[in-house]
Amino acid sequence: MIEARRGIRGLAFEGWTALALVVAPFVLPKIGFVPDTMNRVLVFGLFGVGFDLLFGFAGLLSFGQSAFFGTGGFVAAYLLTRMGLTSVMLGLAVGVVAAAVAGLLVGMIALRRTGIYFAMITVAIAEVFFFMENSPLSDYTGGENGLPGVPGPTFNFGFASVHVTGGWSMYVFLAVCYFVGLALARRIVASPVGRIFVAIRDNPLRAAAVGHDVHAYKLLAFVIAAAYAGFAGGLLGVLQGYMPPEAFTFDTSGQLIMQTVIGGLGTLIGPLVGAAVWLYLRDFLQGSLGMGASWKLALGVVFVLLVFFLRRGIVGGLSDLIALARSSARAPGKAAPGGGDDAPVFAAAPQNSNPAPPPARDPGEPEIAGPILQVRDLSKTYGGLAANSEINFSLERGELRGVIGPNGAGKSTFFKMLTCEINPSSGSIHFEGRDITNLGVTEVCQLGLSKSYQVNQLFTRLTPRENITIAALAERRGKFRLDLLRNPADIPGLSQQVHSTLALVSLTERADVPVSGLAYGEKRRLEIGLALATSPSLLLLDEPLAGMSPRERVETVKLLKSISKGRTTVIIDHDMDALFEMSERVTVLQLGKILVEGTPDEIKANAAVREAYLGGVLE
Amino acid sequence: MLSLPNFAAQAFNGLVLGALLALIASGLTIIYGTLGVLNLAHGAMFMVGGYAGVVAYQYTGSYLVAVAAGSLFVMALGLLMERVVIRHFYDRPPEDQILVTFGLGIVYVELVRLTFGSLSQSMPPPSWAAGITSLGFMIYPTYRLAVVGIVAVALLALYLVLYRSRLGMIVRAGIEDAVMVDSLGIDVYRVFMIVFGIGAMAAGFAGIVNVPIAPITPDVGESILVETFVVVVIGGVGSFPGAVLGGLIAGEILSLTSMVDPAYSQVMLFLVMTFVLVVRPRGLLGEQGRA
Numbered sequence: 011m012i013e014a015r016r017g018i019r020g021l022a023f024e025g026w027t028a029l030a031l032v033v034a035p036f037v038l039p040k041i042g043f044v045p046d047t048m049n050r051v052l053v054f055g056l057f058g059v060g061f062d063l064l065f066g067f068a069g070l071l072s073f074g075q076s077a078f079f080g081t082g083g084f085v086a087a088y089l090l091t092r093m094g095l096t097s098v099m100l101g102l103a104v105g106v107v108a109a110a111v112a113g114l115l116v117g118m119i120a121l122r123r124t125g126i127y128f129a130m131i132t133v134a135i136a137e138v139f140f141f142m143e144n145s146p147l148s149d150y151t152g153g154e155n156g157l158p159g160v161p162g163p164t165f166n167f168g169f170a171s172v173h174v175t176g177g178w179s180m181y182v183f184l185a186v187c188y189f190v191g192l193a194l195a196r197r198i199v200a201s202p203v204g205r206i207f208v209a210i211r212d213n214p215l216r217a218a219a220v221g222h223d224v225h226a227y228k229l230l231a232f233v234i235a236a237a238y239a240g241f242a243g244g245l246l247g248v249l250q251g252y253m254p255p256e257a258f259t260f261d262t263s264g265q266l267i268m269q270t271v272i273g274g275l276g277t278l279i280g281p282l283v284g285a286a287v288w289l290y291l292r293d294f295l296q297g298s299l300g301m302g303a304s305w306k307l308a309l310g311v312v313f314v315l316l317v318f319f320l321r322r323g324i325v326g327g328l329s330d331l332i333a334l335a336r337s338s339a340r341a342p343g344k345a346a347p348g349g350g351d352d353a354p355v356f357a358a359a360p361q362n363s364n365p366a367p368p369p370a371r372d373p374g375e376p377e378i379a380g381p382i383l384q385v386r387d388l389s390k391t392y393g394g395l396a397a398n399s400e401i402n403f404s405l406e407r408g409e410l411r412g413v414i415g416p417n418g419a420g421k422s423t424f425f426k427m428l429t430c431e432i433n434p435s436s437g438s439i440h441f442e443g444r445d446i447t448n449l450g451v452t453e454v455c456q457l458g459l460s461k462s463y464q465v466n467q468l469f470t471r472l473t474p475r476e477n478i479t480i481a482a483l484a485e486r487r488g489k490f491r492l493d494l495l496r497n498p499a500d501i502p503g504l505s506q507q508v509h510s511t512l513a514l515v516s517l518t519e520r521a522d523v524p525v526s527g528l529a530y531g532e533k534r535r536l537e538i539g540l541a542l543a544t545s546p547s548l549l550l551l552d553e554p555l556a557g558m559s560p561r562e563r564v565e566t567v568k569l570l571k572s573i574s575k576g577r578t579t580v581i582i583d584h585d586m587d588a589l590f591e592m593s594e595r596v597t598v599l600q601l602g603k604i605l606v607e608g609t610p611d612e613i614k615a616n617a618a619v620r621e622a623y624l625g626g627v628l629e
Numbered sequence: 630m631l632s633l634p635n636f637a638a639q640a641f642n643g644l645v646l647g648a649l650l651a652l653i654a655s656g657l658t659i660i661y662g663t664l665g666v667l668n669l670a671h672g673a674m675f676m677v678g679g680y681a682g683v684v685a686y687q688y689t690g691s692y693l694v695a696v697a698a699g700s701l702f703v704m705a706l707g708l709l710m711e712r713v714v715i716r717h718f719y720d721r722p723p724e725d726q727i728l729v730t731f732g733l734g735i736v737y738v739e740l741v742r743l744t745f746g747s748l749s750q751s752m753p754p755p756s757w758a759a760g761i762t763s764l765g766f767m768i769y770p771t772y773r774l775a776v777v778g779i780v781a782v783a784l785l786a787l788y789l790v791l792y793r794s795r796l797g798m799i800v801r802a803g804i805e806d807a808v809m810v811d812s813l814g815i816d817v818y819r820v821f822m823i824v825f826g827i828g829a830m831a832a833g834f835a836g837i838v839n840v841p842i843a844p845i846t847p848d849v850g851e852s853i854l855v856e857t858f859v860v861v862v863i864g865g866v867g868s869f870p871g872a873v874l875g876g877l878i879a880g881e882i883l884s885l886t887s888m889v890d891p892a893y894s895q896v897m898l899f900l901v902m903t904f905v906l907v908v909r910p911r912g913l914l915g916e917q918g919r920a
Contacts, residue, residue: 071724119903122910125723126667127866130858131906137855138899145892260851264731271728307739314732317725318717 024193027279031185035178045177047293051285052184053245058270058281059188059195060238065267066276067199068231069211073263074132075239077116077139080258082109082240084143087157087253088150098163102244109240110233112139117232121225124214133260140258156254160247180249187245188282191238195278197495198234202483205498207231209469209480216467219429220544221455221484230492268313274323283324380443382407382548382578383428388437390423397423398602400437405548410574412593412610413582416622420602421582422464425552429461430454441548456489460546462538464553464582468525474536475508475521481543482507507543514573515539516565531562535569542573549573551581555588563588590614598622634767639888640881645773645842647880648780649835653853654860654872655787656831662804662867663824666715666726670734671832672854678703678833679845680741683750692755696837703833704826711825716818734850742847749844772841779838784873787831791869800824804867856883859902865915874913 038048057079064070086105089095120131143151151157162174163183174183198204209217210224218224247253256262265288266281273284288309295305320327385403389396398420405411415421426432428439430451438447446454469477479498486504487493498504512518515535520528528536538554554570555563567588570581574592583589589596590610598605598613600622606613613619657671668674682699686692710733718726753759754772762771791797799820803810811817836845843849856879864875882901886894905912 065724069724071727119906122906126661126727127862129667129727130862131902133855134859134862134899134902137852138896141892141895146896260855264735267728267731268735304739304743307736307743310732310735310739314714314729314736317729317732318714321725 024189024196027192028189031189035181042294043290044293045181047289049180049184049249051282051289052181052188053242053249054266054269054285054289055279055282056184056188056191056245057239057242057266058273058285059191059278060235060242061266061270062275062278062281063195063198063204063207063238064231064235065270066278066280067204067211068207068228070228070231071129071267072120072132072232072235073129073260073267074116074120074134074136074139075235075266076258076260076262077136078109078113078236078239079243079246079262079266080139080143080255081112081243082106082237083243083247083253083257084151084157085109085240086244087160087247090161090247091157091159092150098161098248102241102248105244106237106240109243110237113233113236113239114229116236117229121228121232133263136258136263137260140255140260143255143258151255152253154255156252157247158252160251160253162248162251174248176251184245184249187241191241192278194495195238199278200498201494201496202487202498202501203227203230203492203494205476205480206483208472212469212471213467216469216540217480218450218452219431219455219461219467220481220540221452221460221489222480223452223489226490268309270323272309272313272316272323274325274327274329276322277325277329280323280325287324381405382442384440385428386438386440388424388427388439389435390420390427390432391435396602398427398434401599401602401604403597403604405578405580407578408576409578409595410593411580412589412596413580413599414584414586414589414596414613415599415605418601419599421599422552423602424599425461425550425580425582428550429459452489455484455544455546458545458547459550460541460544460548461550461552462541462554464556466533466537468533468536468540470525473522473524474517474528474532474539475512477525477536478508478511478539478543479504481540482511485544507545511539511543514542515569531558531566534558534562535566538569538573546577548578549580551579551583553583554581555583555585567592635888636885637767638769639884641769641773643881643884644877645776645880646883647877648777648784649839649876650856650860650879651873651876652780652783652787652835653832654857654864654876655784655869656828656835657857658861658864658867658872659787659791659800659831659869660825660828661861662869663800664711664715664719664821665723666718667723667730668825668828669727669731669854670710670737671730671829671857672850672852673734673737674703674707674829674832674850675836675839675853676845676847676850677706677737677741678836679840679849680745680750681833682837683752683840683845686752692752695752695840696834699837700830700834703836704830706833707829708822708826710829711822715825716821719821734854738847738850745847747847749846750840751844752840754841776838776842780835783831783834787827788869790827796820796823856898859898861912862902863905863912865912868912868914871912871914 034048035045057075061072061075064072082105085108086101089101089104090098095101116132116135120128120135123131144153148154162176162180164171164173172179174180206217206222206227209222210227214224243257246257269284269288270281271284272287273282274280291309292305295308316323322330381404383403383405385401388398388401388403390398401424413421413424423432427434430446430449430453433448438445440446441454441457441459444457446457446459469480472480482504483498483501486501486507509518512521515538517532517536517539520532525533525536534554534557538551541549541551551570555566558566563585570579571592573579581589581592590613593610595607596610596613597607598619605618605622606616608616653671653675657668660666660668660671678699681702682695685698686695689695714729714733715726718729754775758772758775760771761768762774791800799810799815803817803820807817839845860875860879861872862875863878864871864873878901879898882898883894886897
């Protein structure tokens with residue numbers, strides 16, 4: 011967990027980066043780097059920081075970043091050359107804003123679709139930016155000639171005024187810009203927003219179901235990446251004293267992607283390393299070895315091999331190596347789990363007590379009289395098939411209701427309609443007196459209605475602690491908030507909530523093991539924990555006991571009893587003994603309709619139920 | 630400017646371009662529809678087809694040999710690419726598939742550049758389609774008219790293979806449910822390999838047929854790839870009829886807009902794509918299922 015490493019060790023990364031930026035001008039020229047190459051590496055490194063946030067963290071592979079690189083660059087260059095703006099920094103700032111606005115507009119179109127559609131649409135849109143620059147807007151952008159005469163910034167320190175022109179003074183200026191950009195990105199990654207980015211990449215469906223506005227966060231990631239691209243584009247113009255139209259080409263986007271993947275995705279500093287390798291090879295193979303154009307072929311082959319074998323690039327590979335060396339240097343068998351440093355943030359868990367479940371949320375207003383959930387005439391048809399028909403269902407506050415029914419009775423469809431994952435064909439659902447019939451799953455979760463899934467929907471690349479944190483963040487922060495620079499440890503009540511949820515589902519000792527290393531029963535408990543961590547006032551559990559061993563069942567039944575205290579709970583399961591033991595009332599579904607409803611004893615005695623399960627038993 | 634012959638000529642240009650785009654997009658879309666892989670090297674395949682054909686032409690002087698060589702070479706490249714690389718990516722996230730095909734596209738482009746240089750290569754149209762033809766209301770290059778026919782035949786052949794053959798039946802079943810087809814005892818991987826080869830061949834065929842119209846450079850595949858994406862998004866990803874319809878629409882948009890102002894032709898194409906995305910996100914003929 012990145013945020014946990016803040017504090018003493020936390021700033022080490024920034025420290026080492028700063029040191030490297032200071033030392034580089036003394037070392038790299040010895041192996042053939044010239045100042046101009048190093049300056050370009052910084053510009054593309056900064057461009058890549060934003061792209062890594064977008065792709066490496068939020069998981070959105072855009073092939074259209076050149077659009078924002080060019081927009082920021084040309085807006086800044088236009089202001090500084092044609093409009094007579096004297097403050098270079100102001101020009102760059104306006105360029106950043108323009109790129110961010112362009113990112114917002116493009117994102118609104120491109121994010122209508124995901125996956126390969128998203129990639130294709132970003133390619134097409136970026137191409138349009140290039141054509142716009144080239145002809146319709148050529149009066150402003152210089153068309154194929156670009157905009158020459160972009161000035162360098164001047165800084166007045168009172169005692170002396172420094173004009174940045176080229177060479178090493180430009181290096182210092184760009185290095186400071188890069189460092190600020192990198193440090194800012196590190197803060198974003200560690201913030202609640204950064205954590206949610208990773209969760210969305212991992213499992214967008216669950217991120218939405220625990221109450222995060224996935225679309226808004228994706229758009230945010232896109233805008234941030236566009237802003238970084240715009241800043242880097244502006245700096246390219248300042249560096250060259252000239253804004254080239256090539257900034258807008260598909261080649262620019264491709265170069266960015268290749269540099270980022272070669273350097274290392276999800277590392278933030280990877281793109282800088284990738285750009286250094288890229289530009290060094292270009293100069294070295296082309297110049298010193300006289301290999302002409304083959305440098306790009308060599309890089310293409312390297313890129314394909316990296317995608318094939320070393321998905322985390324140079325930086326990722328190195329850090330894996332270091333981690334391996336460290337863990338083998340320590341006592342064998344005592345390899346520290348990755349999240350070992352997290353303890354200071356989420357105070358070490360006392361293992362003694364049986365913790366109280368997180369309280370169901372307070373409705374705020376004086377309690378509305380009447381049932382917490384009221385379902386009227388709910389139907390769902392798929393073509394001619396009625397999965398649910400005219401279900402009437404009402405639930406008293408604090409009740410624990412069991413729902414049973416043979417396979418295909420429509421139980422899961424019923425739950426999906428309650429959580430608004432699917433819309434009913436007709437009928438209405440009222441939750442706490444409010445009509446939620448056509449809301450989305452995110453809104454409903456924010457209102458306090460949450461579900462654990464029949465088939466696990468976990469954030470599989472995160473640890474249980476991180477999983478629970480993602481869910482708890484949705485409850486603490488609402489569905490969308492722009493707290494880009496906030497440390498999650500500062501959110502009041504968050505760590506207690508995570509801690510008590512973990513303890514409740516008995517995962518405290520396994521909190522920092524990757525989800526892939528958990529046993530099935532543990533994953534099942536985490537699944538329940540995810541629903542629980544949003545502090546729902548109505549909790550739906552879809553077959554929580556499915557696939558468990560008899561011993562696990564006994565423990566889970568105990569767990570379900572304790573979490574249902576003080577909250578309304580509905581449980582679907584096939585384990586009737588367990589359900590009859592826990593529930594006050596039981597509803598039986600058959601063929602999409604409610605067959606009967608009553609106390610466990612009444613259900614056990616009911617002839618229709620027996621018939622439904624055993625098939626036409628004659629009394 | 631806006632005379633009838635001029636309009637007719639541009640409309641025909643749009644038809645020629647649209648037919649080629651339809652063929653290229655069909656190749657891309659059947660690969661995606663069957664394998665679930667978006668091939669970013671598809672533009673490079675178009676380019677490779679052109680070069681392979683030109684080389685064959687330089688040795689034989691025969692247009693037919695050139696077209697056969699261009700198509701078959703790219704088909705072989707597609708089969709090889711599926712077997713050596715793509716097969717290992719079916720279980721990896723779509724982003725990895727996109728990245729690796731993108732990288733392979735660059736490798737192809739740079740290999741060609743290294744071999745042939747950056748200068749453009751060309752080939753004359755075959756003697757039976759040289760010169761111009763009078764259509765009564767206008768005169769038009771014969772070869773371009775021939776291209777419309779050639780591409781129509783190619784699309785028909787593709788249609789017959791996909792919809793009227795045993796292989797096509799397996800392919801379409803594989804699109805619905807690859808696991809089920811596998812468990813019926815059909816070697817799905819072999820089918821995937823063949824489909825990848827056929828899809829690549831469509832691009833290579835278009836690449837060599839296009840050479841007498843426009844000389845070829847190593848970078849020509851890039852803009853083709855972008856236009857193909859737009860075609861596929863308009864028509865609906867994974868839909869063969871959608872690719873054909875989208876190609877014809879895109880060709881006409883590009884040609885007719887450039888009659889008014891060439892600078893806006895790409896912009897107009899993009900606007901239409903955006904409009905389709907807003908009104909009908911899965912494309913004109915796209916299916917609800919995959920995408």
